[in-house]
Amino acid sequence: MRPLQLASVLLAAAALVAARELKQEEGHLWAVLIAGSAGYGNYRHQADVAHAYQVLRRGGIKDDRIIVLMYDDVAHSESNPHPGQLFNAPGGPDVYAGIQIDYSHASVTAETFLAVLAGNASGVPPPSRHSSGRVLTAGPQDKVFVYYSDHGAPGILGMPSGPFLYADQLHAVLTQRSKQNGFKEMVIYIEACESGSIFEGLLEDKLGIYATTAANGRESSWGTYCPGMSPAPPSEFGTCLGDLYSVAWMENADQADLTLETLKKQFQLVKQRVSQNYTYSMGSHVMRFGTLGIAEEVAAEFMGYGNTGAKKQAAATNGAAPSWAPQGALPQRDADLAHLWHKFASAPEGPAKAAALSQLSAETSARSRVDAAVRASVQRLLDRTNVLALLRAKFGGQLPLLAANGAAANGAVAELLVGEELPRPEGAALVDDWDCLRGMVAAWEASCGPLDQYGMRHTRAFANLCNLGLAPAALAANSCGGPAVGAGSKLMGPDAHIAAA
Numbered sequence: 001m002r003p004l005q006l007a008s009v010l011l012a013a014a015a016l017v018a019a020r021e022l023k024q025e026e027g028h029l030w031a032v033l034i035a036g037s038a039g040y041g042n043y044r045h046q047a048d049v050a051h052a053y054q055v056l057r058r059g060g061i062k063d064d065r066i067i068v069l070m071y072d073d074v075a076h077s078e079s080n081p082h083p084g085q086l087f088n089a090p091g092g093p094d095v096y097a098g099i100q101i102d103y104s105h106a107s108v109t110a111e112t113f114l115a116v117l118a119g120n121a122s123g124v125p126p127p128s129r130h131s132s133g134r135v136l137t138a139g140p141q142d143k144v145f146v147y148y149s150d151h152g153a154p155g156i157l158g159m160p161s162g163p164f165l166y167a168d169q170l171h172a173v174l175t176q177r178s179k180q181n182g183f184k185e186m187v188i189y190i191e192a193c194e195s196g197s198i199f200e201g202l203l204e205d206k207l208g209i210y211a212t213t214a215a216n217g218r219e220s221s222w223g224t225y226c227p228g229m230s231p232a233p234p235s236e237f238g239t240c241l242g243d244l245y246s247v248a249w250m251e252n253a254d255q256a257d258l259t260l261e262t263l264k265k266q267f268q269l270v271k272q273r274v275s276q277n278y279t280y281s282m283g284s285h286v287m288r289f290g291t292l293g294i295a296e297e298v299a300a301e302f303m304g305y306g307n308t309g310a311k312k313q314a315a316a317t318n319g320a321a322p323s324w325a326p327q328g329a330l331p332q333r334d335a336d337l338a339h340l341w342h343k344f345a346s347a348p349e350g351p352a353k354a355a356a357l358s359q360l361s362a363e364t365s366a367r368s369r370v371d372a373a374v375r376a377s378v379q380r381l382l383d384r385t386n387v388l389a390l391l392r393a394k395f396g397g398q399l400p401l402l403a404a405n406g407a408a409a410n411g412a413v414a415e416l417l418v419g420e421e422l423p424r425p426e427g428a429a430l431v432d433d434w435d436c437l438r439g440m441v442a443a444w445e446a447s448c449g450p451l452d453q454y455g456m457r458h459t460r461a462f463a464n465l466c467n468l469g470l471a472p473a474a475l476a477a478n479s480c481g482g483p484a485v486g487a488g489s490k491l492m493g494p495d496a497h498i499a500a501a
């Protein structure tokens, strides 16, 4: 290359760098981070969010543009062997250090989260010890990064207090903010079981929002750095320190130069790691939705230009793995049991072990009870009403098991309704009628008690019932305490909605 050529290449490169930095200075970078759970057994979700906070602060985002929602009961839990600290990887740094939490304890609800995103200051709890009252007040030049970590289920995300967050509610607020020019672009990362169902068939590509999820709409997401894994947390923790998708993107952010790495590249590396090098021997399918063109931008545009990989050594953790390395992981719902199991296994013989055992067996039997109750309700619906006729009318040809008759067929159909997804049009959302899904959950909870972070998985069955055209009243009449429905109401015909008994 001749000197003149070289000079002009260098000049062009300098202009590119200047342009990129100027572009950032036109607007600001904002972030909303939320952990949706509480309790020491869910240590990993608050550790994930605290780690994300450190990534963004290192990136250069100011505290007054980061809004953190976290129940904040883990760092100071009496179960925490390192009071006042949280770790997101074995041997990693304390990620709780210096965190500024805006909403804690009972202020962390779906309502608060939606009001924060909506920029609605009258929709959040008034300022108090557990509420800063701050909301997202980004403008049309600003970019926003949103990250959520917790338990999810088809169509919903968990919250430590109050009702679940439903996908349609999130979508309504995002659409409204996009139309009001409440941001230039937004990137959303979600760690949760069935998290693909939060965006599938809902997030349009014209809103300026790019989202990735830990899992597709039909599978668990995975916890990692759990007791007994390699690398394991030191035994005193007795719980998982992180989640697979979450540590994959954050350890990438700790180590890579995000001023050069695109969001697309990050997505690919995360997908590779979460799928165990695409073997899916463990882990889940990382998904992307929305305005995919945003992923051509460098990750620093959303995580801050301070993330240059220069602090690689300082941020390095024993756990940081290359994107392809197989890594121990547990489905989220088993990760909760792992904590209880470890507590039992590590307790000294005597009353402590007996107490741990009874906690573990209380949890496993509560799980069996809710599974059995949902199955029994669906079975009652099949026995007493026109559900089978509705199924045959809608899906007869697609589902061979509907051709069979008799009690055995009924049992198999109940399994199908509880455990699987009825056929949906390609790319369709979980349900067409979200009010129906909310109604089903309300009907169930009114008669059977609250759905906990395990029981919430049964929104899959409730969604199936909605998609068959059943009303929540039908579930209410056949759930735990519902009045008996007369046998005469069987087979009312494919078009009949089941009325309240």
Ligand SMILES: *[C@@H]1O[C@H](CO)[C@@H](O)[C@H](O)[C@H]1NC(C)=O
Binding pocket: 115, 118, 120, 121, 122, 123, 124
């Ligand atoms: C803000 O939140 C309050 C309280 O939930 C609600 O009544 C009001 O309609 C919201 N405002 C907007 C603009 O959404």
Ligand SMILES: *[C@@H]1O[C@H](CO)[C@@H](O)[C@H](O)[C@H]1NC(C)=O
Binding pocket: 277, 278, 324, 325
């Ligand atoms: C990961 O998969 C690629 C092919 O997709 C293969 O070439 C590579 O060896 C694998 N790496 C490991 C560590 O398994």
